[in-house]
Amino acid sequence: MTPDQVRGLWAVVPAAGRGARFGGDVPKQYLEVGGEPLLAHALRALFAHAAVSGAVVVLAEGDGRWPGWNEFAGKPLRTCAGGDSRADSVLAGLAALPDDVRADDFVLVHDAARPNLGVDDLGQLLERGRNDPVGAILAAPVRDTLKRAGDDGGIDRTEPRERLWRALTPQLFRRLQLSRALENARDAGIAITDESMAMERQGLRPLLVEGAEDNIKVTTPADLAYFEFLLQRKERHPA
């Protein structure tokens, strides 16, 4: 194993969103499924892999819903305040990592809103990503035909879907390189929607690691219902 792989790695978990697309008063990361908030499911999924040492959970400023955990599933947690965008929150989380997470250490970034990460997918990401010069992301190939909508609600055209993938999380990059890429995008006024986009802007080519289609991001109530189904199925048929 490389020195990187011997040292545990930390995760940054952006959990400072408002859940506007979901609606309701409670930010979706605190909605419970199977007796635990989505945020807990996401943390449990990360900590299911022995290589993950701890996590920084990025919270909305003054978030009163955070249960105050300083550890979860036996691993340490830190918290920090997020920002107006997910990218701002990730940047804040990177800055809040423990001092012994070195500049060239790999760090995972995983959405609190993705509760159904599989440990095998995480293992594949770590195995392949930590041997890549840049890093890697979990992703799923596009399987539907894609249409470009016109302003009138009609279809402008069908987009070619060859080599199109949906980015998932976790995404795995080195701490300083990712921080610098996010800062660069921010200073250029570019809206970044995932960590890979910031790295790509730097001319880097992260590795795509195929992950399960059911590593869903809970964005709407329909997604929450789907996760409830997935969890019940897992409980009925443990792997």
Ligand SMILES: Nc1ccn([C@@H]2O[C@H](COP(=O)(O)OP(=O)(O)OP(=O)(O)O)[C@@H](O)[C@H]2O)c(=O)n1
């Ligand atoms: N300023 C923000 C915005 C989002 N997130 C987090 O980034 C993840 C993915 O974002 P998304 O699904 O868009 O969550 P929200 O921003 O809450 O949703 P919406 O866009 O519907 O408001 C979530 O875990 C969310 O909590 C964050 O930490 N800080």
Ligand SMILES: C[C@](O)(CO)[C@H](O)COP(=O)(O)O
């Ligand atoms: C990071 C991400 O989950 C990859 O698909 C996605 O970009 C987050 O987008 P959101 O609009 O912030 O939910």
